Amino acid sequence: MDAAVKTPQANVASVMADLGSRARSAARILAKAEAKAKNEALAAMAQAIRSAAGAILAANEKDIAAAKGRDRPASFVDRLTLDPDRIEAMAGGLEDIAALDDPVGDVIAAWDRPNGLHIERVRTPLGVIGIIYESRPNVTADAGGLCLKSGNAVILRGGSESQHSAQAIHACLAEGLKKAGLPQDAIQLVPTTDRAAVGEMLKGLNGSIDVIVPRGGRSLVARVQEEARVPVFAHLEGICHIYVHAAADLEMARDITVNAKMRRPGICGAAETLLVDRACADAGLEPLVGALIDAGCEVRGDARTQSVNERVVPATPGDWSTEYLEPVISVKVVDGLEQAMDHIARYGSQHTDAIVTGDEAAADAFLNGVDSAIVLHNASTQFADGGEFGMGAEIGIATGKMHARGPVGVEQLTSFKYVVRGAGQTRPG
């Protein structure tokens, strides 16, 4: 089927239901698959991607030409574009995933009961994961590999404008599965670009999808969170804060703030708001603001912040709840730790927030009191990343409190069961 040909709307539901039931069947086989077979498949996928580089680039050319024909912005085309380096990165990423410890079967806890029962809590796959992503073809390989490693079947629904690229990459994943003797249905790519397919996935395909992971911008994530009838691992936004406490080392505060905002302003762990304690504002505010401006950052500040540098733009109320994802930061002077934590509770997104201070008690109060997935003391918010945490590749960061919170890697794509071994015990009374 040509990627551009849409399946008639009436058929989408049945096509998707079929994908769901095949994924469910594959998941049962995959749950019992040996680590060795999964790793062989991942290695074979990497090789297949390298061998098919030419075909993948040719498919990608078609997608790029179509996107340019639709006058898509340069940033869109950039995310869509593959080149030999990006193809090698996909292959290498699959090999990295193969090298991770297999989470399935891990005994998380074990204990004995007085009646002799031996209880283990054992890690199991979740089942079937649905990935809904924008036109970034590399997600096809990354997400497919992470789901396979964690023993889950996956249904991939990429952006319609990357469908040729995704199909070429998916063919390599299928080849790897085949070589390792694993079911082809373990990694399925939605064959239609009809948007109704997304709606079907969000309804869960008759109970065939256990969790949905959206990969993309705010509007995609918002739609998924609003409409999904199955659990979602996601973060809507990362409004991350740096709070420079009264007892901060001001040079450290400057280095951390500039890094947290400017290393990569477009990632979810980038700082969006700097809170400076009034107690250190006389000495600290001007150098902090100056360093940000010198680094090329637009500063939007409250009245006090505006007073230290004429290049500070007045902040509007909306700035405190804006995720810029650009070299822009909002800056506010606060009356101590409690006011900083109140600000974060009100405007933050429970993603990642940091305090800079030399006062351990203040640090502990902040680390305990701020209700975010990741809280840091004297370190940059840009560390909010599964790789930086030593957890290996991740499929994203979750800000919900259920199941997976923070980086979502292979362990977070698992559930568990209780395994109880006895010698004929019956329950009295």
Added chain:
Amino acid sequence: MDAAVKTPQANVASVMADLGSRARSAARILAKAEAKAKNEALAAMAQAIRSAAGAILAANEKDIAAAKGRDRPASFVDRLTLDPDRIEAMAGGLEDIAALDDPVGDVIAAWDRPNGLHIERVRTPLGVIGIIYESRPNVTADAGGLCLKSGNAVILRGGSESQHSAQAIHACLAEGLKKAGLPQDAIQLVPTTDRAAVGEMLKGLNGSIDVIVPRGGRSLVARVQEEARVPVFAHLEGICHIYVHAAADLEMARDITVNAKMRRPGICGAAETLLVDRACADAGLEPLVGALIDAGCEVRGDARTQSVNERVVPATPGDWSTEYLEPVISVKVVDGLEQAMDHIARYGSQHTDAIVTGDEAAADAFLNGVDSAIVLHNASTQFADGGEFGMGAEIGIATGKMHARGPVGVEQLTSFKYVVRGAGQTRPG
């Protein structure tokens, strides 16, 4: 307000929204509460319940009289009825919860990164829990206590016909909170018996409810699972299996089967279907069936099972997916382990399933292959219970794979955060 007076429909949404925002504020305070304060509150609640026994019984009398006036069945009235023993059980239950380890602040894992960052995964409360239960007044105390211990605020919505009883018990919980200096809004009882309040809770009260726990029968759980827009910890049903494998000790199989079905036929961990391996059916089937019938159980069997005892009733296809919760069991002869696991995958409810066998390899295949929250080898399914697992009091058993699976106790009512401690680290590159 008299419990029987309903709030006008138009007001329900605003009453509930107010409850939600007060719960959210209380949750922020509760998350930082010391274990000592929470335990003092639990102890004071227990004392208040004992002191108020007369008032609670008087309130309960009103509910009972009203239920009888509506010709409610005896089982309904029994669940509604309190007596001095049941009141003491509530008080003692709160003291048991006080004696549990406090899960909040537990460091679940800790590690160091090459760059010197120290990362901890620390247990935190979930936030606000909504409990929707039927007319069993004791749930007011049990659920309130478990949520408090785990640092969560709770909104309790009991069955409308137990409202007088629930209000009398809730007054004791409020007294305990007050004595310990904890916010009254930590445990709120929905003041209206209007059913629209349940709908508001299922919508999440503008993001104020983090998780809903239904406590009650199948129709309540089904409604909650169908309509909830927030996560739900629940099991719809417990269609639990005993599989007697070819290599089973037949006396053990008999004892386990009779216990699994007949100890308490009405609990969710009671066995509903017995699968007997054809390889041991000649020797094993008749004694198993005979023992069940002798114990007062109705046996609904396939043709083979009918052939061993004339009192066996023919099973219909619907029997394999029926949770009887009564002294009734369905019995089927299967062709080995794979067919047993296929049957469980098709008809089971992913709650609790057991194999009886002396063959360790068969046991391992079953324990790995059956996708249920609890799988047992040579032990009764009636052990499916947080107390029996050594996990303390539970709020129920969850069959979903997300977050909490199996018994839901105080640990399962928590989330976690990553706490990262550094010395000024910034992220390169």
